[in-house]
Amino acid sequence: MKKTRIGIVGYGNLGKGVEAGLKHSPDLELTGIFTRRQPDQLETLSPAYSIDKLIDFKNSIDVLILCGGSQKDIPLQAPELAQTFNTVDTYDNHNEIPVHFERLDKVAKENKTVAVLSTGWDPGLFSLNRLIAEAIMPKGETYTFWGPGLSQGHSDAVRRVKGVKNAAQYTVPKKERVDKVKDKQPIHYNKKEAHKRVVYLVLEEGADESKVKEAIISMPDYFQGYETKITILDQDTLDKDHQGMPHGGTVIRQGKTTDENTAIYQFGLDLDSNPEFTAAVTIAYARAAARLAKERQYGAKTVFDIAPGYLSPESPEDLRRKLL
């Protein structure tokens, strides 16, 4: 069988994860990595090209996996690239997803391409489970807990505090809340009360520890109102213990099947590497995108629109025999 040819656009954490993850899928092959930077200055394991050359690969790439940032890159790159290529992205700006969808749908339908958006785990697999759980049990309450996991945005915010040399910030769900939900008990949920923030940081020489701590816990949006725990360490320890990018979380629905009976529906992830797992999800959806394009099912698609069988390289017969 002919392999599905993949292009990676953007070589950050996610792009590296896709490059590594493709090795586990013999039905897919990597044509190249496309970057806005000087390609020869990236340490890639596979051929890298300037993004300006992408158009030359029009006929040798079946699906592009877009690995740019959701903030600035995807809103520009995705609609442009969907004019020429089938695409998959992990766009995670939840509020803007409807706009992103409409924009991509128009471009993709006009140009007969498939644009799969907002894959990954949240949005992505978490969304899928929220939908399935609610569709099955219309009566009930869905809770999402994030972490324990490294938050890039919060780590950056701590690093910007005067007196901080380096930092890692973890979002940690409060175990007693999660346990209560799993135990079918009612809880009052809001994001702030349900999570705590755990900070590890290295001080600049001569920095005032108590001022640094005060600056962190009073930071609006990021830390204010959260239970926050700050630990000071030296750079070596930070390097040794806090270099990974673990993440995960849990989606739980407490549903009522009747007034008397409750059902707990639970989906959880515990990831050593957030970008590698996110990449693994995009790879499966890239396989789906290639198939949808072959079937001429053009337009924008989300995880809600794609039958799960499309994600697997196995035949429907084999899937029924082995996994149903």
Add this chain to the structure above:
Amino acid sequence: MKKTRIGIVGYGNLGKGVEAGLKHSPDLELTGIFTRRQPDQLETLSPAYSIDKLIDFKNSIDVLILCGGSQKDIPLQAPELAQTFNTVDTYDNHNEIPVHFERLDKVAKENKTVAVLSTGWDPGLFSLNRLIAEAIMPKGETYTFWGPGLSQGHSDAVRRVKGVKNAAQYTVPKKERVDKVKDKQPIHYNKKEAHKRVVYLVLEEGADESKVKEAIISMPDYFQGYETKITILDQDTLDKDHQGMPHGGTVIRQGKTTDENTAIYQFGLDLDSNPEFTAAVTIAYARAAARLAKERQYGAKTVFDIAPGYLSPESPEDLRRKLL
């Protein structure tokens, strides 16, 4: 909007669950319950008819939910009814699913109907999660643990033992095994070692307790080789504490996103009522079946073939806005 009209075939635990569950879905309405028994002798909450009258409802039912037993009823009823109606079943004889599929697919395509088979939770949602987890992480190992849950088959087997008046048998996964898998540790898994059997029974008057216990633990297939715990109680306690039909379980994949990094993908259910939850799943797939039939996507379908969005009564726009 016109409601989707549902018929229930067979009024056992599952049929009752569907009748109750339909109340939570205002986009669906129950046309009637169809039984092989005398309809006026069933205590239904809704109109009940003899199954012989089903054909008269050809034009007033959009989807039949088949609630017969997998052992004897579904293999006969499903292919016959799929000639005339769109159907959903929860057929759970895993080894025979491929044959059941082929048979239904032929009938459904010839007669332009949709036949959704083997919904529920195992097969059903568990299968869906096995597929998604493996498609995303081709390298890894998937574990299924069943329970804690009441096993009808094992309870029946205990009740057939000489000296036993009444009994309930629960299948319970061994916590330390489940925890090890969640903790990313390797385990040697086989179904017998991973589960224990917990029996509550009422003795007949004058029965020999030790002989009864011996007969149970030495029963081949059912108990032999399993860690089994037997508790003797009186009928009142059994009636009070063991009348429900709880069940559930967990599907866990330990996947490797790279050689260094592991991801735990976990899906779990904890159900006060197995038949009510199974019913809730069939109801969502009945909604999907009606839509597929409208789109003329005829033939047999499994949970692998149906885009998740079809399960929900909400519009794609609303789903993207609220749940993605």
